[in-house]
Amino acid sequence: MEISLVEVMETVHMTLYHNFDIRTVTLGINLKDCIHSDLEVFKSKVYDKVTDQGKKLVLEAEKLEDKYGIPIINKRISVTPVALIVESCSCDAPLEIAKTLDRAAFDAGIDFIGGYGALVQKGMTKADERLIDSLPEVLSETERVCAFLNVASTVSGMNMDAVIRLGGILKDISCKTDNGIGCAKFAVFSNAPEDNPFMAGAFHGVGEPDFSLNIGISGPGVVRSVVEKNRDCDLTALSEVIKRTAFKITRAGELIGRELSSNMNVPFGIVDVSLASTTKVGDSVARIVELMGIERMGAPGSTAALALLIDAVKKGGAMASGNVGGLSGTFIPVSEDSCMSAAVKAGALSIEKLEALTAVCSVGLDMIAIPGDTPAETISAIIADELSIGVVNGKTTGVRLIPVPGKRAGDFVNFGGLLGETYVMDISTFSSRDFILRGGRMPGPITSMRN
Amino acid sequence: MKRDLVFITVIGKDQKGIIARISNAVFKHNINIEDLNQKIMGGYFVMTMLADISDSPVTIQELKKELAVIEEEMHLRIQVQHENIFKAMHRV
Numbered sequence: 001m002e003i004s005l006v007e008v009m010e011t012v013h014m015t016l017y018h019n020f021d022i023r024t025v026t027l028g029i030n031l032k033d034c035i036h037s038d039l040e041v042f043k044s045k046v047y048d049k050v051t052d053q054g055k056k057l058v059l060e061a062e063k064l065e066d067k068y069g070i071p072i073i074n075k076r077i078s079v080t081p082v083a084l085i086v087e088s089c090s091c092d093a094p095l096e097i098a099k100t101l102d103r104a105a106f107d108a109g110i111d112f113i114g115g116y117g118a119l120v121q122k123g124m125t126k127a128d129e130r131l132i133d134s135l136p137e138v139l140s141e142t143e144r145v146c147a148f149l150n151v152a153s154t155v156s157g158m159n160m161d162a163v164i165r166l167g168g169i170l171k172d173i174s175c176k177t178d179n180g181i182g183c184a185k186f187a188v189f190s191n192a193p194e195d196n197p198f199m200a201g202a203f204h205g206v207g208e209p210d211f212s213l214n215i216g217i218s219g220p221g222v223v224r225s226v227v228e229k230n231r232d233c234d235l236t237a238l239s240e241v242i243k244r245t246a247f248k249i250t251r252a253g254e255l256i257g258r259e260l261s262s263n264m265n266v267p268f269g270i271v272d273v274s275l276a277s278t279t280k281v282g283d284s285v286a287r288i289v290e291l292m293g294i295e296r297m298g299a300p301g302s303t304a305a306l307a308l309l310i311d312a313v314k315k316g317g318a319m320a321s322g323n324v325g326g327l328s329g330t331f332i333p334v335s336e337d338s339c340m341s342a343a344v345k346a347g348a349l350s351i352e353k354l355e356a357l358t359a360v361c362s363v364g365l366d367m368i369a370i371p372g373d374t375p376a377e378t379i380s381a382i383i384a385d386e387l388s389i390g391v392v393n394g395k396t397t398g399v400r401l402i403p404v405p406g407k408r409a410g411d412f413v414n415f416g417g418l419l420g421e422t423y424v425m426d427i428s429t430f431s432s433r434d435f436i437l438r439g440g441r442m443p444g445p446i447t448s449m450r451n
Numbered sequence: 452m453k454r455d456l457v458f459i460t461v462i463g464k465d466q467k468g469i470i471a472r473i474s475n476a477v478f479k480h481n482i483n484i485e486d487l488n489q490k491i492m493g494g495y496f497v498m499t500m501l502a503d504i505s506d507s508p509v510t511i512q513e514l515k516k517e518l519a520v521i522e523e524e525m526h527l528r529i530q531v532q533h534e535n536i537f538k539a540m541h542r543v
Contacts, residue, residue: 004488007537007540008458008499009492067533248541252536252539
């Protein structure tokens, strides 16, 4: 089997000029076997397991970067939802475990560790409540710990008692950190997948084995490049070229994921085929949509364009790997994608349009700066709206909102580094208070009668 | 003996001695050249060299470091990647 010069050069060009990389390799670690009645012993077992595997992950991933010449940008760890493992512990255990995870991640050379969270779609245990209450402290006092909450699912409906609390919790996290940046480490979900490799929402689900190696491919830059080269074809043909490109980048992810799991002697989990933007120019999902013929992301037609894009990516990805899983949508983070931010500034993209975009394909309202004085009930209501889309459509949706203290709609905010910069979005000032404060649980939807 | 194949790819301005210098570096480490292709694409010189490193005492990482010197001196882009990545991406 000969590989032609043109084929070799296609791969080389993807890496050198179109930001092709493996976005993340995330090792899921079961921590249930670390539970101990003595908190100090418990912490020490957690620390040892995470550092041992974390160091191995970094070392082995770097070897494969060299072998294949494809950068692996992030090496991360997700753990069993922490609320589950602190059920029998004292009140301060969640914070103590969070600090242990933070220290272990630092010592292992891991930039983010996910799993500080709970699954509360139907109700909260005492440990769940303690963990939720600890979020402002944990996210302001640790650097690398990422948190999540699953508050809704298609089967159980939505836990509105938890949603009520989240508005206030997000405001508290925001007040305790610069520009509210602590909120960037916290994702709220409906139908959260147990094998998602992407932060902030990664956790190692209860249905998972002791370890699971999950991989997140990337490639907005590569897809942008093929869309740019195919400006005149019709949408059927465009879908085809995107599909072929997605196949190629997923195959690279599959190869590296399988080899890494084999070298680490842990089971291979999934390949997540999500397109994940970065702040680099050209590595933008919004730019792909614009090159498809939409003047600015958010203009009429954006939802259809994004639907076509992710459908083609999923089809190519599913052909390339039998283990596609995780979120496998398209991320449309506002601050992390320079063209998304530009669209907000230009007045082309509103939060309502973002919500619509998430209905067809994407993962959720992500990295959106909102005014610092947005009422807690309004934040809860935005979360409820977004998660309803996931609940009713049987898909994952998530919310990562950042109320920025002291900022108003239109103000510029820089979160720094990979988290990017953006403009504070305009939020409706009409109240949702009475609806949100009713609380209770929104029942799971009927799954026949699909209109 | 099982072969261990890597693609060495070179992109840059055409100039004298590119193939000579890279072949020399590869030969020095007991690496066998299995195949070599070159052409001008979009005004640039491009070359792919398929090389067997199974008998070589150096690792891919060490080979990369050595080629990085040529890369800098001759203003080229040189990549070394294991063959499997191309098989995975370009063959069903």
